[in-house]
Amino acid sequence: MAEIAQERAAKQLRLLEQAIDSGRLGPVKRLVNTLSPAEIGNLLESLPPAKRQVVWGVVDPEDDGEVLVHVGDEVREDLLRAMDPDEIVAAAESLDIDDLADLLDDLPDTVIDELLRSMDRVDRERLEQMLTYDEDTAGRLMNPDVVTVRADVTVDVVLRYLRLRGELPEATDHLYVLSRRRQYQGRISLAQLLTADPAVAVNRLIDDEQPGIPADMPAPEVAERFANHDWVSAPVVDENNVLLGRITIDDVVDIIREQAEHQAMGAAGLDEDADLFAPVPRTTRRRAVWLGINLLTAFLASWVIGNFEGVLKQVVACAVLMPIVASMGGVAGTQVLTLMVRAMALGQVSASNAVLLLKREVLVALANGVLWACAVGGIALLVYRDAWLALAFGAAMVINLIAAAMSGVFLPLLLRRLGIDPALAGGVILTTVTDCCGFASFLGLSTLLLLR
Structure with missing residues (x-):
């Protein structure tokens, strides 16, 4: 589609x-x-x-x-x-x-x-x-244009009122029932209204299963409620349960689209509202900030590599193999991070299940780490004929995949607690962690095993 x-x-x-x-x-x-x-x-x-x-x-x-x-x-x-x-x-x-x-x-x-x-x-x-x-x-x-009725009138009175009104707001699927103080009591579907006995009182038809949405509820929570209950519209109320307006499905579709765009663009440090053809100086300034942050993290990774200059000089194969360790960790970490950001957006992550989720991801990382460590270690052994190099390569792969899994779980939780958008900042920090951990583990193990 x-x-x-x-x-x-x-x-x-x-x-x-x-x-x-x-x-x-x-x-x-x-x-x-x-x-x-x-x-x-x-x-x-x-x-x-x-x-x-x-x-x-x-x-x-x-x-x-x-x-x-x-x-x-x-x-x-x-x-x-x-x-x-x-x-x-x-x-x-x-x-x-x-x-x-x-x-x-x-x-x-x-x-x-x-x-x-x-x-x-x-x-x-x-x-x-x-x-x-x-x-x-x-x-x-919300849109404040809503159709309301009183609970003490009959269906016939409501139908005559609707005919006199002439037209209904778009996406009207229910009428809202209010008390004398305009407090929300429930709703009546148009289908039910058209098929009910004209002499029946409105209060006998009220459906009170849809609670009012508080006016201060964040938009993502509104979208989640619509998705969970398949609503077409929903009433919005203040702290006294007084009806203020209604939200319709077209507004919720916009919210969902904006969330998707924000996550996709935020992962690269971009603004979802940015003009595709914005002037070059403006775009340059924006991207320069993000590139500067990435440059600092790259220097950190380079500093880690510089601390193992001795093994790199003596074992040239380390320079060939170490990007593989960092790359595998980056991919594994991004998978976990993406899963976490999505789960957090849907409200599926809490303090009660975070530890269980961490254990699961560590076990998955361990299984994948052992699998691919055997594969890449075997390749390294065939190519370089050095068992200690192959062991360092495989062990570093396991260590970095586990570190990537832990970072993918902990980073978005930590960033959210600090008030930072995980979709925006998580990717850069995660890449830094997996690069530094990958380089340090592989070169550190190589130093211990190869320069004895």
């Missing part, structure tokens, strides 16, 4: 670039405006700045707001700079309150003031309430 989506996106990009290169805006406009706002956003991120502005200029103004929501922060800033204040206000006015709250931080102050003045009092108060919550919490994800 993912491959089909990737092929479709690549085809769209190819056709769009051909249309732009033809110099005619008509084909570009027709192609762009057959796409959804999310697809347009993806195409804009795939284009260099000059072509991006051409495409942005032909996007239907009614879709401008939605497209801005679906692009990364840097691309959004680039697009906003090309828009007049009136255009920005018009684009923002077309958005739902939850999407507007996400966009607001990137808008110029003058535009924000004008936008707030153009909103009616109810929407302005809803927006201000959402902005009181931290980013990436349920309070910022």
Whole structure:
């Protein structure tokens, strides 16, 4: 499925670039405006700045707001700079309150003031309430536009109310039942409402199995609840159980995608919101920091090697074989680290099972270490005809794989306790540990066994 989506996106990009290169805006406009706002956003991120502005200029103004929501922060800033204040206000006015709250931080102050003045009092108060919550919490994800009913009315009254209302918010699968103080009591599915006896009271149909989501709940926990319970929507409540709004599945899909992008990009020290075609100086500055950190760790590994200069001079084979030990440790450690970061993101790792997980990974590393130590030790023995070298090589392999397993388990737990993102910093530290441990164990054992 993912491959089909990737092929479709690549085809769209190819056709769009051909249309732009033809110099005619008509084909570009027709192609762009057959796409959804999310697809347009993806195409804009795939284009260099000059072509991006051409495409942005032909996007239907009614879709401008939605497209801005679906692009990364840097691309959004680039697009906003090309828009007049009136255009920005018009684009923002077309958005739902939850999407507007996400966009607001990137808008110029003058535009924000004008936008707030153009909103009616109810929407302005809803927006201000959402902005009181931290980013990436349920309070910022929710949409305050919900359909509510009282428990003491009949189904017939509710159906007449819905007909008078005329339309329902998108992804409405349940109505929420509130008390007189607007406290959340439960929900009623639309299917149940349509099939129930019109004379039945709402309180006899209430489903109270779905608790309200606290407004301060972090976004990853919200996504986890949706995944565990197969929800399409969920109510958001404050500390007094007063209904504030609801979160829908489309918001949760965005959370899951952002988490995946963050882990993939963070492993290389990159920002998931960075512009693919950002200016060279800006990209250079960002990557220079990460490269500098890697350089320091490389110097540490070189220092470890330098302490064994004697054995390297006398046994040239050590210089040939030692990168293999470090590489195997790095791969094994990365496997464990990736497993741990994923498990932590899903809430599967706790103090009660961390020790058991460590024991398991050490046993796996020991088994793999012995297996591959026999293999590489045998190869070293055949090539160099030196049993002590083969023994040092195999033993170092076992030691480094065990060290890699322990580091892969402990590092993300330690980094999380220190408030550091394991997906961002874990890989560099792990590589340093496996390199230094691999070099030290192999060269140290070689010194003991070969220079007796």
